[in-house]
Amino acid sequence: MNWDWNAVADFMPHFWDGLLVTLEILVLGSLISFVLGLVWALLSRLPSRWVRWPVGAVTEFVRNTPLLVQLFFLFYVLPEWGLTFSALTTGVIGIGLHYSTYTMQVYRAGIEAVPAGQWEAATALNLPRLRTWTAVILPQAVRRVVPALGNYVISMLKDTPLLMAITVLEMLGEARLFSQQNFHFTEPLTVIGVAFVVISYLASLLLRTLERRLVP
């Protein structure tokens, strides 16, 4: 095993670039998945089966098929439909959409966990429907599900390297480019592997703190 610290030093500037892109994907993808997941969850509670069934079928399909193929689909098919985005935007949309089908279930569990008494109280106070949701149900539901959402953010972090396949230069993309140019495979790959472990460990510590403060 030959380990070359110089190669590590040469790789570090690329590493920071890649880390920045990875975090960018993570933040934007999380936002999309949080918002879209809530939309799916609310739609799947509508009384009309013409809304519930298609939403259920689509989210089930997206959840049970590989993110990688979905990314290829978006990357190659959207331009055919006249929608041309950058690779990064496509990737963020893809990963956000994929994870929204997971966060949807989290929200749904959270909404169902709100005690029935809260609904009854809202009815008794004659609150309008919108107000019931925004002032009574969602604040309690979202508070409960923050830890579970955080877990999906950590999973998403570990799926960001897939965007390398559609030419996004995030951490793994930078590492591969560097390896191919300099014929050092061991160092860059090990550096980013360690980086993933460290980042997800720190994130899980952060999450545990958040959980203690939010969940009664």
Add this chain to the structure above:
Amino acid sequence: MTSGLWELVLQGVWVTIQLLVLSALLATAVSFVAGVARTHRLWIVRFLAGLYTEVFRGTSALVMIFWVFFVLPPAFGWQLVPLWAGTLALGLTYGAYGAEIVRGALSAVDPAQQEGGIALSFTPWQRMRLILLPQAVPEMIPPFSNLLIELLKGTALVSIMGMGDLAFSGNLVRLALQESAEIYTYVLLVYFVIAFLLTRVMRGLEKRLKAGVGKAPAPRTEKAAAQPAGAGGGLR
């Protein structure tokens, strides 16, 4: 599509299934060994098993695949056949998630059962084999079922390394025909069908195992919502 291209896709399906079965077997073996080791009485065994799960759950499956393909050969002087390299990377990564499932299910068994085993002067191995595992395994099936779907989705990653699985043959067909929407829809549908069949099989398995310890499966509605998905569970 011409028949030659269909053949390519079928070969891709076959490689995906081979990879799925092999890495599922490895992951199951690893998760039971590591999960049981986390309840061992020696702290060093617990520590090593915990270290393994944290490291392999912490890193990305794709990074692990790159590592097995590119770092292992020069570092240790041996190169694996792509199928085995993919199996190793996926099995070890998803085995770490599985270890958490095993550990969780073992610790969820009523402590009185364990104490009963001690009172009857069972050895630790007998307690594990005759008391804990028969009760814990049926509880592991639903999370393992989710993990199996995650593993199926994970097998697509090997196509980046040029292994001819379903996703890879989809890319080849796209290059040949230039009809991306149609081809990727077919590929996604095949994955979905495999995933659907897997959930059916696992549900049947759960039913049989639960009948073995005199329980009925939990009502199936919203089961996915009630418990965090296997790999999606993240680091906790």
